[in-house]
Amino acid sequence: DGGITQSPKYLFRKEGQNVTLSCEQNLNHDAMYWYRQDPGQGLRLIYYSQIVNDFQKGDIAEGYSVSREKKESFPLTVTSAQKNPTAFYLCASSTPDRGLNNSPLHFGNGTRLTVT
Amino acid sequence: ILNVEQSPQSLHVQEGDSTNFTCSFPSSNFYALHWYRWETAKSPEALFVMTLNGDEKKKGRISATLNTKEGYSYLYIKGSQPEDSATYLCASPDTGTASKLTFGTGTRLQVTL
Numbered sequence: 016d017g018g019i020t021q022s023p024k025y026l027f028r029k030e031g032q033n034v035t036l037s038c039e040q041n042l043n044h045d046a047m048y049w050y051r052q053d054p055g056q057g058l059r060l061i062y063y064s065q066i067v068n069d070f071q072k073g074d075i076a077e078g079y080s081v082s083r084e085k086k087e088s089f090p091l092t093v094t095s096a097q098k099n100p101t102a103f104y105l106c107a108s109s110t111p112d113r114g115l116n117n118s119p120l121h122f123g124n125g126t127r128l129t130v131t
Numbered sequence: 132i133l134n135v136e137q138s139p140q141s142l143h144v145q146e147g148d149s150t151n152f153t154c155s156f157p158s159s160n161f162y163a164l165h166w167y168r169w170e171t172a173k174s175p176e177a178l179f180v181m182t183l184n185g186d187e188k189k190k191g192r193i194s195a196t197l198n199t200k201e202g203y204s205y206l207y208i209k210g211s212q213p214e215d216s217a218t219y220l221c222a223s224p225d226t227g228t229a230s231k232l233t234f235g236t237g238t239r240l241q242v243t244l
Contacts, residue, residue: 048232058234059234114224117180117182118180119165
């Protein structure tokens with residue numbers, strides 16, 4: 016079955032350490048996204064990529080970095096510069112040829128990151 | 132950043148009740164309105180993508196309407212069941228390139244027996 020796989024489900028890190036969250040999709044979607052969820056807030060966009068080797072900052076990109084070397088993969092690195100990294104992170108994909116005017120996002124199951 | 136708002140924040144109904152909640156968005160430069168259902172321990176699942184004013188979409192007991200002139204969408208659930216318990220999210224593409232979605236904070240629905 017096609018889908019989006021995020022790993023690990025839970026991640027614990029010490030403050031000051033960089034950590035990379037994995038996101039892999041086999042839906043053959045060109046566009047991929049990283050969202051963050053915090054209690055009482057809507058999903059907020061961190062980074063997105065519409066095509067391999069290209070990505071754009073979302074609304075809260077500070078302290079994060081991404082790469083898009085393969086169509087299937089869009090890893091997110093949470094750096095030590097991110098002031099409040101503890102959150103739930105969701106990866107998503109879509110088909111940009113039809114655009115978000117017609118096509119929904121497909122989501123992974125998320126990674127809960129706790130930094131102490 | 133697009134302003135997408137949802138109300139109420141949470142809702143508690145009994146099995147068999149029908150319910151509805153609201154998503155409001157800027158009516159200018161509208162592209163589309165998405166609805167998602169997010170059950171606990173699962174990934175958000177797309178329900179509807181709506182684009183036309185007056186549009187109404189249905190999926191089983193769930194339906195949605197869209198008013199782009201006044202900037203709101205309603206989600207209706209007829210005869211709520213415990214399995215409808217979830218957070219319902221709405222989202223709209225940004226007004227520039229329509230390349231990314233801005234989400235509301237969601238309506239958390241709990242259906243009890």
